[in-house]
Amino acid sequence: MVKCRQIFHKILDVIYPPTCPLCDADVSRHGDLCDDCWTAINWIDGPKCSRCGYPFVSGYDFDDDTLCPVCAAGKNELDWIRSACVYDDASKQVMLPFKHCGKIKYYRFMANAMIWALRDVDVSDIDIIMPVPLAWRRLFHRGYNQAALLARPIAHAMGVKMDFDSVHRKYKPDMGHKNARQRAENIRGVFRVIHPDKIRGKHILLVDDVMTSGATFSELRRVLMRAGAASVAGVSFCRVVRGI
Numbered sequence: 580m581v582k583c584r585q586i587f588h589k590i591l592d593v594i595y596p597p598t599c600p601l602c603d604a605d606v607s608r609h610g611d612l613c614d615d616c617w618t619a620i621n622w623i624d625g626p627k628c629s630r631c632g633y634p635f636v637s638g639y640d641f642d643d644d645t646l647c648p649v650c651a652a653g654k655n656e657l658d659w660i661r662s663a664c665v666y667d668d669a670s671k672q673v674m675l676p677f678k679h680c681g682k683i684k685y686y687r688f689m690a691n692a693m694i695w696a697l698r699d700v701d702v703s704d705i706d707i708i709m710p711v712p713l714a715w716r717r718l719f720h721r722g723y724n725q726a727a728l729l730a731r732p733i734a735h736a737m738g739v740k741m742d743f744d745s746v747h748r749k750y751k752p753d754m755g756h757k758n759a760r761q762r763a764e765n766i767r768g769v770f771r772v773i774h775p776d777k778i779r780g781k782h783i784l785l786v787d788d789v790m791t792s793g794a795t796f797s798e799l800r801r802v803l804m805r806a807g808a809a810s811v812a813g814v815s816f817c818r819v820v821r822g823i
């Protein structure tokens with residue numbers, strides 16, 4: 580069976596040679612980025628907050644348990660968060676077409692990068708992978724939930740089931756460029772657990788494409804914990820990084 584699949588992929592490679600999803604340069608494997616596109620992205624691979632994954636300026640000595648000021652002040656309630664890269668001009672070239680222009684083929688390298696971002700956290704107790712739910716109205720307009728596209732390969736790689744129907748999200752207009760406090764207020768109350776039986780006692784990993792202020796993850800965690808979840812962690816492709 581495995582051999583059969585290998586032959587099938589080899590034939591596919593001849594018909595559709597693997598190319599970089601961003602610039603169409605030749606690459607050795609489907610879904611990989613070319614070297615130029617790979618190095619343009621600001622991957623979070625240096626010292627970071629052990630809890631929320633916030634990247635620290637390199638050049639200083641950090642041990643594995645160092646916390647950022649937000650986590651040290653107890654303001655991050657998730658068990659942990661990891662992101663693959665920083666949200667900047669380079670990752671925007673990925674995020675915006677992926678989210679708004681139907682470039683769903685990007686999902687493969689984005690999900691691979693998110694799996695890589697999980698390398699230093701213990702995921703052995705995770706029971707459920709949950710993409711951040713999209714309101715029906717937005718799903719109808721966009722045609723897909725970008726977080727669910729990313730969550731599926733992550734769930735597959737971890738051998739964990741995906742849950743995309745236990746939480747309902749109410750539609751609210753875009754948050755635009757609001758600050759962290761306004762974002763938290765705007766998102767408050769939009770999620771509702773409709774299948775608490777599937778949540779109770781579970782260790783849940785939330786998946787999103789971008790983390791801005793963390794308000795979405797925090798609010799989702801709040802309703803999941805109230806429904807009896809055992810723990811809630813999060814992973815995103817990129818995250819907004821402001822100087823701390």
Ligand SMILES: [Zn+2]
Pocket residue numbers: 599600601602603604612613614615616617
């Ligand atoms: Zn490229």
Ligand SMILES: [Zn+2]
Pocket residue numbers: 628629630631632633646647648649650651655
């Ligand atoms: Zn932190």
